[in-house]
Amino acid sequence: MTTLRASKQGLTKIKQAREKKGWPVADRNWLEAASLCLGVNWEKTGYLAEGISEGTWSRFLAGKRSINASAFQAYSAVLGLNWEEVVNGIQGQDWGDAPDLPSFYGRAEELAKLKQWIVKDKCRLVAILGMGGIGKTALAVRSAEDIQNEFKYLIWRSLRASPPVEEVLADLIRFFSNDKKTALTDNTDKMVKQLIDYLRQHRCLVVLDEMEAILSSGKLAGHYREGYQDYSKLLREVGEVKHNSCFVLTSWENPKIMASLAEKTKFVQYLKLTGLKDIDAQEILTEKGLSDRETWGTLNQLYGGNPLSLKIVSITIKDFFNGSVAKFLEAGTIVIGDISEVLDRQFDRLTDLEKQIVRQLATNVTPKSLPQLAEILSPPGAKSELIEALESLERRSLIEKITGGSEVMFTLQPVVMKYIQKVSKISSLHL
Structure with missing residues (x-):
């Protein structure tokens, strides 16, 4: 069209x-x-x-x-x-099911970094990573809108329905060929090379949103689901081979290929998205008509600056606490409704060892070092397995590292900690 x-x-x-x-x-x-x-x-x-x-x-x-x-x-x-x-x-745009943004909050530094990587540094592969609701898709939309004039073609595709890589490749090839009758092969390697030819001919921006849908549950972060391993071939070629275009990915977790590619070349980068600053979160809370502005920083920290969580909890504060953030904080209940549903989906993906770790971090509350976690986990596992699990949890953006002391310490965001405490009691995740 x-x-x-x-x-x-x-x-x-x-x-x-x-x-x-x-x-x-x-x-x-x-x-x-x-x-x-x-x-x-x-x-x-x-x-x-x-x-x-x-x-x-x-x-x-x-x-x-x-x-x-x-x-x-x-x-x-x-x-x-x-x-x-x-x-x-400039023609050749297909925004697919990219959402319209009725509002956008902060992220000036992140937008500048993405523009630097994509426009000035000519990166070939960029990933935007972070936990559910943190604003990855919104940031990708705003960034694409801001830099679209730099590209002859722009296409946005969601991977939410877990399409096979051959389906995505065929879609991209048809788009870049302007829907001409292009001979398509069923060989993935040949289709990838055919796509790379188009990426060399023109400057193209491709956004693949919600990549976590093709990544596996029950394994360490970044592994592909059975039957989706060929996505790794696509990302490797896009990242390693010289061309004029850029792929932008959004995902809860970093595909394993991304880390190795980023070590090899400056043309592959990834941005780990953290929560909104207090001043930017104020825009959401003002928009929602909440009171007790002096407590807004506490509320934002409690939810780790997660925009979706702040929007969801704002509804509860208006409905049950007459818009008073102070009264809501006094009540002490912070994990509710849709927020739990968002976290459910992420925690369902964890390995058994990852679930043990987050339960211990939530139960013991105070930050723990690697030796401390090794002592309290039952049964005690090899330290190498523990390190792998901690690295995986960090790739999933579910734990926080505290550095600066004699040892690196690990902890959880307050809302994640309360969530784990809640589900541990009802054993809904069999932690």
Whole structure:
């Protein structure tokens, strides 16, 4: 499907034409008039033309995302503009099911780092990592929107449904060939090489979101599920072979191939996303209408700066504590509803040894060193296995390391600690 978006100069013309028309941005007339341009009369049919919606209208006005070409042309016609005079010359965008961002909080440093890696350093493979709800997908969307003009092609694909690598490769090849009838082989190695040829010909940005869906549960972090090992071939070629493009991945945990590639070449990087700073978390809490601003820093630290957790708990604070953060903190119950569901999914992936470690860290509360953990784990395991499990938990962003003293200490975020204490009591995870 051909998609279009406005250029920077085109956005100025669109704004001027809209203001001249005099209709408010949210006026239904925009949609009905655009639908009529495409031959569908709302008053007679009761529905709008395909591609005409509040979402496409808002994206047309913002100019950050491309939209269906027919919708773009219809909106331009309603404004009395020649669509060819407002369109961005950069084509070849497919945002797939990338979410729209109604709001975005902080992350200025992270955005700058990604731009440095992708645009200036010409990295070929970049991963954004972190626990559920920390904002990986949102950061990937904002980053892609900010740097899209640097690329001739941009494509976003979610791996949530765990597609085989051959399906993803075929999809990418068809996209970069502009849907021409391209001969596709069923040989993964040949398909990867065919894709690399396109990545060399043009500067392309590929985002693969939710990569944890193809990684294994019950094993140390970063191992592929059975039948998905060929994704490693794709990442290796993208990271090692010289080309002009960039793959961006988001994942709860780092695929093992990423660490070894990052050691070999400067063109592979990964960003471990941590929680929001207090000042950025304040934007969420202000938006949610909470009170007791002096306690907001405590609330943010309690939830590790996790944006999703803060949004979820804000609803509970409004519904049961009349918006008072202070009263909520006094109550002492911090793991609730959807937050538990998010953590359930991550903790289901742990090995037995990883589950023992997090239970001990949650039960004993105070940070523990490697020798201390080796003493209290039952049955005592080899220290090498313990180190592997701790490294895996760190790759999953579920433990925190405290350095600076005579020994490295390990602990959990407060909300993770409370969660483990809760599920240990009811044995829902058989910890």
